[in-house]
Amino acid sequence: MTPHAPHAPYADPAAGAAVKAADRAHVFHSWSAQGLIDPLAVAGAEGAYFWDYDGNRYLDFTSGLVYTNIGYQHPTVVAAIQEQAGKLATFAPAFAIEARSEAARLIAERTPGDLDKIFFTNGGAEAVENAIRMARLHTGRPKVLSAYRSYHGATSTAINLTGDPRRWPSDNGSAGVVHFWAPFLYRSPFYAETEAEECARALQHLEDTIAFEGPAAVAAIILETVPGTAGIMTPPPGYLAGVREICDRYGIVFVLDEVMAGFGRTGAWFAADHFDVVPDLLTFAKGVNSGYVPLGGVAISAEIAATFETRPYPGGLTYSGHPLACAAAVATIGVMEDEKVVENAARIGETVLGPGLRELAERHPSVGEVRGLGAFWALELVRNRETREPLVPYNASGEANAPMAAFGAAAKKRGLWPFINMNRTHAVPACNVTEAEAKEGLAALDIALAVADEHTV
Template sequence: MTTTTHQTLLPTGQSIDEARAEGERAFALDRAHVFHSWSAQEQITPMTILAAEGSYVWDGSGTRLLDFSSQLVNTNIGHQHPTVVAAVQAQAAKLCTIAPQYVNDARSEAARLIAERTPGDLNKVFFTNGGADAVEHAVRMARLHTGRYKVLSRYRSYHGGTDTAINLTGDPRRWPNDRGNSGIVHFNGPFLYRSQFHSADEAQETERALAHLDQLVAMEGPSTIAAIILESVPGTAGIMVPPPGYMAGVREICDRHGIVFIADEVMAGFGRTGKWFAIDHFDVVPDLITFAKGVNSGYVPLGGVAINAEIAATFANRAYPGGLTYSGHPLATAAAVATINAMEEEKIVENAARIGNEILGPGLRELAQRHPSIGDVRGLGVFWAIELVTDRQTREPLAPYGASSPAMNEVIAACKSAGLLPFANFNRIHAVPPCTVTDAEVREGLAILDTALSVADAHTAH
């Protein structure tokens, strides 16, 4: 099943032949000069993207692919949303940049719109350039507010690539950067499919995971712990939706010991799970929320920290020792304003919830019934993981933790050759299309996955 287009024009109006020529030059320059993240430079052949629109991208040959990755799970409103593109253009004509100490209307309005949607009294917003530096600043605020230093973070998590954020991260990307001297202590969070607590059901997993965390806090010394940071729904690490009661239990532990609860919503926020923030699924109010990605679909880099009244008051008459040249950049915050307004007016968050409940979730579960390579599917909204295994009984992953495998590479190649751009990590394919995805596009993606998973099935003990 191939979706190679026979178009002569891209959505930009440019001919495919012209775009290909530009793409070939861009690829040559990339290989000569660009240093790529998370990569051995001589071992990669990065895909060239000529154009993008809605839920689709066009690769260097002009082939259209359905973007089931939302790039890095950030294009929540899809590619080239006309309202947001127009807002960035209008802001550029009005005021391209201004230093953060000055008021600008785009930043003020973005802060208002975000504060209206955060739970509880998280009504102050400190803007950053992305998710990792949002996490850095949230941790700094927690340490200064409490006068404590340690921060607890779970294994199977990702919090960013900067120094503190990568040490908080609980996946193998931390290992080359971790010297054990950053004040970070990791713990096991709930993940019933691969439970560390030998749990039989979700209730047991919640109970045992909370007991583990409570004991760790006691052993580390509550008076030494500034914060516990959790992705409301862990993303890159596997989209493990916390079982009922877990997040409320973490909130109780934090309250009991005066520990700041930081909810990392960088990937899960702004509609991805079918609510504005994933933490809203659990009726819990954290003290700080970090965000980025979906706040403006990555059209211009933007992140931030939403801050509750108590922590904000710490810095009412005491200078906060941190800042960024581009904090609240006008182009980025104008994009955020347009994005949030479009999500509201077009009911994009509601669409993500409906797609997950009615089409994507049921469709993935139906695939799991027919493909022995699927060990588990889980998710919310347009935020789903497909766990691939070689044996359902032993749950042996199709690729080892922290690595890929020839079998996984075959599955990814099958997706791409059939017209689907997947998000893959270790032994998982994540189904994470834009929140604007249509029913027909989801069904198209499921059909391609159906074909590609036959490749995975060939590697199973069935």
């Protein structure tokens, strides 16, 4: 479990001001209008908490960007990185080194089915890029199908696969990507009233999309097993199995993106384990080593690996399987096993987060739906429960986003750092969060939701 909640050290506002000044002078931040942001200067972090230079401590209900699955500064992983740095800090990817080999072995042991070959990248977007390249080369086909309400990364192919507004400025329309609607009963595009209807109609829609795009032109279908940033929409029973059957029938490569959902986040090593489905390719990153050193990768089926047995795979990265990152992965997987982190995520989701969030929904009219599993939950915030009108418009900014901004400010005032995306807040703490920490977060959410309630009708 995480260490006892640390106290923020003594305040040092002058040091914080210097950090902020250097940031504002020289750091170019992602996804931001540079002159409109005010990044918090962080002084330190431990377990499920971080703190600023003014002595304010926050319970992190974002896990960074949903990657610190074992929390911050776990001493075992920090020591492993230090030890690896003293032994072999870096080495080129064409060689066999102990940390890389062991990390690949441990990951392959936990991936579903025969996904026993591991191609290492530096993060999730590069994992998606290479998975799609493998699928296209394996099939000799150009097109890839991906869902609206998805996020697959910000590199060239990955951003075109993405199904949310972050794609729009970079959507060049020439990447061979076709989007379709995946199931989401609360906001069903299929006018379904039950999960069974949503599943059946979503699968029919996917079949129709393939038919009109030309089955012989489709290389791959990529799905987040449980979509993350887009809203944590757990697929209905039978959906992923249905997609697997469609892929088998048309010779399409099935890619599951587990960059966010993998490595314990859903209360299983991989979210695919909940659905008894084995993809042809599985992408991972984030939780593989809790982001202590950047690492991602693709787990590859035997059939696709065989394609490149005598044919060179035309892709690679200078830092593929970096020793420090791989050592961190080995240590992280060991910690997750020894401390039963995956089991803790499942238990906390079932006994604390799930029931607690549903209880909040009963009392707060701003909560339209609660959904999730493990340490992976979303609250859909609405202006009106009957009409399901979102609390703020789709992709809102500025004044239109004021209700969510007010909610976020209220949470931070109570010492909770919330995950906010559009009209949702996600409860995604470290997978080794304690029961007391989870309840602390729920109590802060309770107060912040009262602010959101003020904007309901």
